[in-house]
Amino acid sequence: MTDRHVTGPDPLTRFLRAAAATPDRLAVRSRGAGLTFAQLADRVTALAGALRERGVRRGDHVGVCLERGVDLVTALLAAWSTGAAYVPLDPRHPDERIAFMIRDCGPRLVVTADDRPTRLTGVEVIVPAAVGPATAPVPVTPADAAYVIYTSGSTGVPKGVVATRGGVASLLHRLEAVGAYPDEHRVVGWNASASFDASVQQWARICRGDTVVVLDEEERRDPARFGAALAEYGITDVDATPSHWEAVEPGNTSLPLRLFLGGEPVSPALWRRLAEAGRQGRVEAYNLYGPTECTVDSTTAPIEGDEPHIGPPLPDVEAHVLDDRLAKVPVGVTGELYLAGPAVARGYVNRPGLTAERFVADPFAGGGGRMYRTGDEVRWRADGALEFVGRADRQVKVRGFRIEPGEIEAAVAAYREGCAAVVVARADDLVAYCVGDVDLDALRAHLAAQLPAHLVPARLVPIAAFPLTVNGKIDLAGLPDPDADRIDGRQPEGKYEELVADVWADVLGRDRVFADDDFFALGAHSLMAIRVVARVKKELGTALSIRDVYRRPLLRDFAEFVRATHVGAAATAER
Incomplete structure (x- = not known):
């Protein structure tokens, strides 16, 4: 059994040690800005002093509503210095979502770049450049809260997961212990949103002395910009979901690269491609698995061989594959995964019932303890690795985000009396089947105002009624193909419309598309837009941005823009 208590020092302590040991090393940088460890430590101390002057105390929550950049790192560390937990409030989330999180977790104040933000009414705010008296960091224990990150809730209400400082210390320790984080200094690309738990294992690497590069939105989403950023900043390590990596992979020319994939299963094709890249020394890839409730990563596997798996449990993690009676199942038999150890979170903010349901007594711990019921079905392999099978409930993962369909269904029901929906995942998309008096454009606007993108x-x-099983339950398998009633539109004409139609059809997984089709009305999302940009560049050598796709969603308009850009570039090259 793994020793639960060998988790390493507190992450803030490690950061301060790194600042003392390498004060002139670049700690964090973003487009047009950068701070050494000494400069960052000074800024953290100044902001922490200002937070304490405003009443922040150990155990409080501090909201952080900042765009991606060096100020974001400063604010997160400053919250820790006061003994508080940070609560990321993504500026891109709808106002109502942010307002709910503020009401739910009750932050003492919010760090934001705008000192008069209308969307943060009812809570005190402070700017990241605020300066207060310098004092030593507040002492904490491993049980103190480190952050609160909100995930989708099955009842329609998001739930805030309270992770601990000991859990973050364990995260760093366990990834170092298996060699995923090497001893030498690395340059880490921070790719994930701060409101997504994968961000913790990216930005917190600054605590071990690594340099963190905060990629901006364009660098994250545009394949050419992504690849250019890797080369320009000298990034050695980057984390992504498999879907995101496949979208930006064509722009990667930075070699060799250590790649961490997580958030969703790795397809067999991508696994084999990365395994081959590993054999050639181009990419060293790891597959990571873990729920938010267990501080990001619980298992890992080097991507090698032909068959995807999630690897063995990391040090500090105890994994149990159990049947319905909480008995351990043999190797090769599917059961539900339960996780125990110091990385298990405290529970959910203001949700004692749900906390008791998901965080259960650990019958295998000699001195007592808790384990987290993941809802994931897995099975042991003979080599000690775990193989992911699927979910035991309706929860789905789409593009790395854990999603409870019930939260979206509740938002649809709130749109208008008599409206209801069933939400399912189709390939890499969410599809809502709606009944009732529904204006689809108005409903989409309602959902966009209530829910994160x-x-x-x-x-x-829209459907007339939900199909039912003989037992009167909704028959998910009986829901119609969303494209079954597709009618013909204008056929693509000419070289550029036909090229774009081929690219769109391939990216969308459709047999055909029409010249008057709207890319996003067909179910596209930002990662698909990235793939379109990459494919057009591959076919024509013409560099576009994903903004070009968003600004011209109709196929005929986008094809005309591609034509004009391609012809213009060719004419310029001939001069």
């Missing part, structure tokens, strides 16, 4: 269904499909 990753929870807004790509397709809204």
Whole structure:
């Protein structure tokens, strides 16, 4: 059994040690800005002093509503210095979502670049450049809260997961212990949103002395910009979901690269491609698995061989594959995964019932303890690795985001009396089948105002009634194909319309598309837009941005823009 208590020092302590040991090393940088470890430590101390002057105390929550950049790192570390937990409030989330999180977790104040933000009414705010008296960091224990990150809730209400400082210390320790984080200094690309738990294992690497590069939105989403950023900043390590990596992979020319994939299963094709890249020394890839409730990563596997798996449990993690009676199942038999150890979170903010349901007594711990019921079905392999099988409930993962369909269904029901929906995942998209008096455009606007972008269904499909099983339950398998009633439109004409039509059809997984089709109405999302840009560049050598796709969603308009850009580039090259 793994020793639960060998987790290493507190992450803030490690950061301060790194600042003392390498004060002139670049700690964090973003487009047009950068700070050494000494400069960052000074800024953290100044902001922490200002937070304490405003009443922040150990155990409080501090909201952080900042765009991606060096100020974001400063704010997160400053919250820790006061003994508080940070609560990321993504500026791109709808106002109502942010307002709910503020009401739910009750932050003492919010760090934001705008000192008069209308969307943060009812809570005190402070700017990241605020300066207060310098004092030593507040002492904490491993049980103190480190952050609160909100995930989708099955009842329609997001739930805030309270992770601990000991859990973050364990995260760093366990990835170092298996060699995923090497001893030498690395340059780490921070790719994930701060409101997504994968961000913790990216930005917190600054605590071990690594340099963190905060990629901006364009660098994250545009294949050419992504690849250029890797080369320009000298990034050695980057983390992504498999879907995101496949979208930006064509722009990667930075070799060799250590790649961490997580958030969703790795397809067999991508696994084999990365395994081959590993054999050639181009990419060293790891597959990571873990729920938010267990501080990001619980298992890992080097991507080698032909068969995808999630690897063995990391040090500090105890994994149990159990049947319905909480008995351990043999190797090769599917059961539900339960996780125990110091990385298990405290529970959910203001949700004692749900906390008791998901965080259960650990019958295998000699001195007592808790284990987290993941809801994931897995099975042991003979070599000690775990193989992911699927979910035991309706929860789905789409593009790395954990999604409870019930939260979206509740938002649809709140749109208008008599409206209801069933939400399912189709390939890499969410589809909402809606009944009732529904204006689809108005419903989409309603959902966009209530939910983060990753929870807004790509397709809204009106149906007369939900299909039912003989037992009177909704028959998910009986829901219609959302494209079954597709009628013909204008056929693409000419070289550029036909090229774009081929690219769109391939990216969308459709047999055909029409010249008057709207890319996003067909169910596209930002990762698909990235793939379109990459494919056009491959076919024509013409560099576009994903903004070009968003600004011209109709196929005929986008094809005309591609034509004009391609012809203009060719004419310029001939001069």
